[in-house]
Amino acid sequence: MTDSATPLHDRHRAVLPDWLALYYRRPIEITHGEGRHVWDADGNRYLDFFGGILTTMTAHALPEVTKAVADQAARIVHSSTLYLNRPMVELAERIATLSGIPDARVFFTTSGTEANDAALLLATAHRGTNQVLAMRNSYHGRSFSTVSITGNRGWSPTSLSPLQRLYVHGGVRTRGPYAQLTDERFVDACVADLEDLLGHARAPAALIAEPVQGVGGFTSPPDGLYAAFREVLDRHGVLWISDEVQTGWGRTGDHFWGWQAHGRNGPPDLLTFAKGIGNGMSVGGVVARAEVMNSLDANSISTFGGSPITMAAGLANLSYLLDHDLQGNARRVGGLLIERLRAAAAGVPAVREVRGRGLMIGIELVRPGTEHADPEAASAVLEAAREGGLLIGKGGGHNTSTLRIAPPLTLTVAEAEEGAAVLEQALHAL
């Protein structure tokens, strides 16, 4: 039996699922944060380059968001979607406009998983088929429907599925059968593969894709791939769902949404979001053209989705993000950070690639001289960075060997330099 005198890690292990993995040999209990820093229960301060998995998007304890949450909590926390909800309507209006999707409707959920689940429900109901295209190495959530379109074995605990899914090439530029091709030929090969697949498939409901694969290790296709896919999909009447759970709100610097790197043929039919918009409050959602959103012929509801308190947080957070041009900051400071990290990684034989855009940067580690993923090296760098006072994440393929760097979008140049210096040391200690 555990009691309150037992170390928290032991109590965690005794009562929570084994598959709920913790980072670090000695896991950290984070007790508070401010700006880009967090503190643990022993009073150690860390520079936070992971933001609780890209979710603390602006800053920890951002006064504008904290105040909005406190003010709303003092009025009413929950009322349900059965009643008019001003903050929900306001946030929906703003997201509908920002999405670029014409005649957009927004449905709020409490997580990215539920957002993608809703998108799959809409697309399959609208198209009258349960066949869905997804990308290899993708991650879209933990529910029964979303693990079944997750092309990353490490996060796919069952092969049972409510959907018939087919996996498409293209999410990973520098590995796989087309890796050696030029960007243009890579896109052509992926399009030809998609055409071929559609020639054999029933007419699928949708293609779902992350513009930059998050859990998969911040991998992406050449810009324009999804625009090229779109032309093929349109010919077959297949919808395009852009999973912007990690890439939305300007994190990639060059664009507000990840799909805009592939925007030649307009916005996706459906867009899903979560993580950063609530700055830690549970906000997710799906945006779709009215024709698609309204195609359900029965009632549907998310009891907590769009609750006034989470919507107040989302509104305050979004206003801060736009007023302070954090997309521009992600581009500028992210550009500097990736240059610093490229320099830091130069000459480290375990580094296969430094990639990414904006404040979404991956460093892929391999066993030196090979193409084999090296998860132990990734864990070692994570530990060393922690010792240096820096929190980062990891991800990538079946073997998690890519370091993931995704600080809050208010990151300063000085903090970028500081974090890069810690990572340089950690990489050279390998």
Ligand code: PMP
């Ligand atoms: N889609 C993507 C691209 C994600 O990265 C994640 C979470 N890592 C999800 C969906 C699922 O979001 P959540 O954990 O909020 O359910």
